[in-house]
Amino acid sequence: MIIEKIKSEGLAHLSYLIGDGNEAAVIDPRRDCAVYVEMAASRGLRITHIFETHRNEDLISGAPALAELTGAPVHHGPNPAQPIRYAETVREGDCFGFGGLTLTVLETPGHTDDHVAYVIGDRDFDEGPVGVFTGDALFVGDVGRTDFYPDRAEEVAGALFDSLRKILALGDQAIIYPAHGAGSVCGAGMASREFSTVGHERLNNPRLRIGDRDAFIAAKVAENHYYPPYFRRMERLNAEGGPHLARPLRPAPVALDALDDTSARVVDVRSVPAFAGTHWSGSLCLPESMISSFAGWFLDAGEDLMLVAEDMDQAADAMTHLARIGFDRVVGAYSGMMPAAAGGKPLDSMSFVDAETVASRLQEDRNDWTLLDVRSVDELAEKRIDGAHHIYVGHLADQVGDLEPERNYTVMCASGARATVAAAWLRANGIPGVDVFLGSMGAWEAQGYPVS
Amino acid sequence: MIIEKIKSEGLAHLSYLIGDGNEAAVIDPRRDCAVYVEMAASRGLRITHIFETHRNEDLISGAPALAELTGAPVHHGPNPAQPIRYAETVREGDCFGFGGLTLTVLETPGHTDDHVAYVIGDRDFDEGPVGVFTGDALFVGDVGRTDFYPDRAEEVAGALFDSLRKILALGDQAIIYPAHGAGSVCGAGMASREFSTVGHERLNNPRLRIGDRDAFIAAKVAENHYYPPYFRRMERLNAEGGPHLARPLRPAPVALDALDDTSARVVDVRSVPAFAGTHWSGSLCLPESMISSFAGWFLDAGEDLMLVAEDMDQAADAMTHLARIGFDRVVGAYSGMMPAAAGGKPLDSMSFVDAETVASRLQEDRNDWTLLDVRSVDELAEKRIDGAHHIYVGHLADQVGDLEPERNYTVMCASGARATVAAAWLRANGIPGVDVFLGSMGAWEAQGYPVS
């Protein structure tokens, strides 16, 4: 009787293989879904059921592809915004068995209308559930966001409150298995810890500890969440069932000349310092570890992408991250910045400036220069540098019109990472005079400069 | 903040890597301990502490070897039967931190006098423990055995009762991380499920549900446990610190002639059917999946062992299983039964007989033949075939004197697996006239024959 967690880094998405005897189920499979078949087979398990807790908006579900690979049916909760074409509808109390294991449906709307949890029982030890797959209803340290239906904000927050009470009623002893861990855009307050129980959350989870329904609704409605443009496409594909992806992705390596000739958008997936050191002129900076969070703001699903990576393994990882969120048109990958340099190719650098420089520029009160803070509004509310102008990194495309092409900008965030992503995008979109505050807010405070 | 479970099949031994930030701890490391260093390093963690829940008797602890590899100190509970030379003593309430994680010592004697549990806390979510490493005090579905101090049987059972109350007091929300899973000789009633909580155990664990101290003691004292002779050696080595084992084991492949010439004991680690089909005359049958449970009854730590395997990977796995329980003298391995046959080597077969044959032999009431049941006394108590003589497989060496060399024996167990192990040992020890009841009790009942 096993539960195996499969974590997709970047998205911090958690899916699960659960099995006993010869049978297994997969909960919330990701798009590159051969992994479940491999894991099941190596444990002597046949995947007989696929379960979704809700229609995902931040990634492409692998359920239809896995169904095709295995022949197993997909189960999904009732009342989806659009019909889920590839799934059968499950309702409160429906029960499925795998060897000695049972999964029982608990309707838990709120995050989405169709959200369900799956309660885990052990037929041989059946006093109280062993655990529960909580999807995006309950995380370790946080609960799901409820901003997807803006005109029904209070209603759905209330629905989540009620759903959480149902989960609490399962008992303190139930282990929780959520669909996301820390780092996900689906909840800001998640613990880095990836194991917890209903009881431990009841005692510690700040949102769960709000016992009053109205207070809970008020707290949820006051939250700030970002909604990248690719979410809309995910929602559609996760109803229709997107193009399948059953085997590992590997971009085609291209020679230096091919990079020269490409009409594709060049996306550099190396680390921030490597991009700053030197990069293909005009390329975007989307380090492999940040792609999942930021590609959805900057890329267009209809455009060809050419990757620049340290090596082909990094390029393959980046291509996989992109595929999980629906960017499939990777036409090749190049690695090797020094050969490109020696080939006399158009390379660029991104200048880093330090806290002292930023402080002195601010003091000079220069009228050709602005400190541009690209952090989130929550971060901004916590502390800010006086004199900085704010645009959230994800909103640059919408608000670039507010910037002046002849003006100089120093971009900052918390460390310099998102700032470099933003600065590269600005350079590629008509704002050439940008540099990056290395260390950003972290360095600013470490050097003892004041924040407000 | 991660907890990774490392399972050693066969022994069903569970050890854990726990870490946060840059630091990690290992709980109850096994002897082949490079795995922890690899896992930690690949997660960016440095092992700073090693914890033992108790002095193991069924395997060699990897704590001293891991301490040497990492420089980390070993921590062990108070009052061991012999001083633990390689460890520092921890006591109730001692607390250790790893990033945001804490481990707090809970003294839990009973299984052994030195037994402690380690309670897991999260500094950022500190209402009630997140979990607890329960060692051999509390398993999923069972509690630890208390037969290691025969003259203090009731005292130590009572101590375990008190220790379990302390664990229950941690709260229903605490996840339990025991040192063994189903299949271990350390508890017969364990669930096949490897995840549970204090709360779920409180509701379901048959032993935990005995609320009366005296009733608990009576139940524990009435249990039957086997004590293989190698346990005594493990106990000594786990106080002194046995020879280290830091790298993967691989037996030297030997040619057919070397097998011919060997003075080592030949141990066949292939499957039961393969052994029955044909095997080196005089070899023991210890299939790779059964070595951990039965080698300790039949092998002598001082003798050389020559393995016969399907292939060298199976031989390597078998060698590792043997090393974990202290049998280090594997001098080589041979694979290739058909070449041996074609070389005219001394091969033998083990005959399987079916239920019908056994039934008719029993009915004939033959006086040159006995049905020999090698199951455990607990299995025997549950059901038996009338007319069968019983010797537990592990007690054959002690009781072989009760058998008659000229007599014929059909050996049975539950399926035929242990029976084949037993039959091979009997043939190699002066009882040539043995065959095996294929399917044994299972087939007997499936065919509708009566049990009592």
Next chain:
Amino acid sequence: MIIEKIKSEGLAHLSYLIGDGNEAAVIDPRRDCAVYVEMAASRGLRITHIFETHRNEDLISGAPALAELTGAPVHHGPNPAQPIRYAETVREGDCFGFGGLTLTVLETPGHTDDHVAYVIGDRDFDEGPVGVFTGDALFVGDVGRTDFYPDRAEEVAGALFDSLRKILALGDQAIIYPAHGAGSVCGAGMASREFSTVGHERLNNPRLRIGDRDAFIAAKVAENHYYPPYFRRMERLNAEGGPHLARPLRPAPVALDALDDTSARVVDVRSVPAFAGTHWSGSLCLPESMISSFAGWFLDAGEDLMLVAEDMDQAADAMTHLARIGFDRVVGAYSGMMPAAAGGKPLDSMSFVDAETVASRLQEDRNDWTLLDVRSVDELAEKRIDGAHHIYVGHLADQVGDLEPERNYTVMCASGARATVAAAWLRANGIPGVDVFLGSMGAWEAQGYPVS
């Protein structure tokens, strides 16, 4: 500049990835062709060309599947028996470049009419070829078989002689890269060594050393080769392009009851001794290492197959071997003979008899018993046991009518392996009274019995 050999065990099929700079080619890809994409990508290479040396008859070419995966064109020699629908025709002297590497076509008919070799050149060191992909024209220690056009036997043998002269003319320094190694049905005299040169073959290869064209033809025409029935299907599929296979195969694990209910043919892929020990009644014996050579004689591409294996990894390997030769209908796999036994399932054993028993049976001149030798005619010609009846293992299906259902047979080969395969097939096809001579000819001679 790399050449990587990819060996498919069982078929002893050799394919190659060759590359330089950013480009690579694959020579004679096998059906499960994702391996080439992985290998190329991890070396920073993009597969731009696929080459076939000839239309294979013993396996399904992966060229069309690999072409689909990579977009690379497939190249094939002229004059195929049927048009190769997925390939472009190459002719003598056509030259292709990959970085500093070149491949030049050398028409080398004989084994098949469409056979070509590909000569490897290095642009920077271009005096004389570096090597040559010799396909099935020239092996290490042997040359290709020429029995595929029975009515043109002498003509094609002569064509091969001429082709080999062209290869010899490349110079002693050229390394040879053949399409098969020892163990293939495509040449009986191959060396176990897998590296050689034109020069070393010129000096040592028994067939190449025949300098006279007529003597060579006479020698080739006198050879004995077997032609399993699946070859005809391979030939057709390798012209049309068979169904693609781009991802790893994993059979679905089935529970014991499913095995009970299956209407599929049960194929046991465990080792010969394991099959002999106990097996599902009526199952065929095709050990994983022998599947490639013998499945094509006994299985029908249109029937469902249920595997019995030691574990699911072995089942997966067996399924892959089957797919390479076009048997795709594996509906599941079961592992676990002892649970089946304990479930009272219909299991059987295969008795092994030794040389002494066979000798005494022969001496008795029993008229209800025959020693049945299933070795090849070449082995038979070398030595035989007087009194044995001969049917080649592959011809049992055709000649089973010559056997008597009530008669007892002891089956022999060289070691007992093929004999067990044959005995299992006989039992499943109306000849119940069979046992197997363990060790067979090898044991017979080792015991000092006479051969003629």
Next chain:
Amino acid sequence: MIIEKIKSEGLAHLSYLIGDGNEAAVIDPRRDCAVYVEMAASRGLRITHIFETHRNEDLISGAPALAELTGAPVHHGPNPAQPIRYAETVREGDCFGFGGLTLTVLETPGHTDDHVAYVIGDRDFDEGPVGVFTGDALFVGDVGRTDFYPDRAEEVAGALFDSLRKILALGDQAIIYPAHGAGSVCGAGMASREFSTVGHERLNNPRLRIGDRDAFIAAKVAENHYYPPYFRRMERLNAEGGPHLARPLRPAPVALDALDDTSARVVDVRSVPAFAGTHWSGSLCLPESMISSFAGWFLDAGEDLMLVAEDMDQAADAMTHLARIGFDRVVGAYSGMMPAAAGGKPLDSMSFVDAETVASRLQEDRNDWTLLDVRSVDELAEKRIDGAHHIYVGHLADQVGDLEPERNYTVMCASGARATVAAAWLRANGIPGVDVFLGSMGAWEAQGYPVS
């Protein structure tokens, strides 16, 4: 009968596992030698002999460690500069067998006095050798360097000429297996191709094609080779037998504060652009792919090293490269430049300048600035930029006294990679005013600037 090549990237060192039947030999094992045991065991081979072609000066031999792991004796040629304590001496004609394979000693002094080749024979196909392990005598496209005995330069070059004639006499058909491939410091003219034969080298190798002994000697004596200071230590350790290394290396991850406090030398093993982007102030730049070639010039075997890497896998690879050349004191590794930045740590950048900037600086004829070319003398002889000052990158430590601490330097090489290594070293050694010519000679020429 197999020959497997094990390549150590960076050093471009080639070692070999050769085996047949049950026995294997290893030729020129590297220090991290568990790989040979694993490879042999998985192929069913037992390593029975270890052979060295010569006493290496560029890496630590793994022969003594492998001997300890396997019990196999080490064989080494006669006349070493110092006695090889761990080896037995072999002489011309000594022959060793492994199954059907033979290895025969051929004394081939020149590169070193003790150099031998091992000729590969196949007992079943014994007309002419199949191949030869040529060590550092003959490479693909080049021959060994002969500068290790400066006062006997002509004598040893002549000895190599004679040795190469002996190798040529083996016949064109013999495959060569050298101890180095392209990228090694042991021969500048090696082909990127890693497969060749005596015949192909006879036709193409520029040095082998010099048929006149005196002309050969003159050519060899005129060659330029660099001799890093660590060579002397390797020579001593390879006579004595250095400290063994039998298991994989993994540096201990350290937290940011530990990096702050370290007294160890900080070595940044990330890529050149990443280092340029931002790095720990005062750290050396030794990208993982360049460590093998350059660490030996800059590091001291007696100092502690703290690595900075992209991730712990890269750190582990770097640690392994360092160990192969005898730098064992890696005390930890840090990854995470952006957290360090956010922590306000002392970070630095390295400015890249382009060809246009360099050209204009040269034209200005500035007297506070010098273009510093760190390429080899052979590269310099081929083409140079007028006005550049030359110091070979490896000679900076010796010649830094010629540079002026107040002066500005732009460092160049062929691409900018070695220039960055050099610039980082200069900054850490009292020359703060350095930047790097990105693209260097490659970019210079691509932009059409003149070279002389």
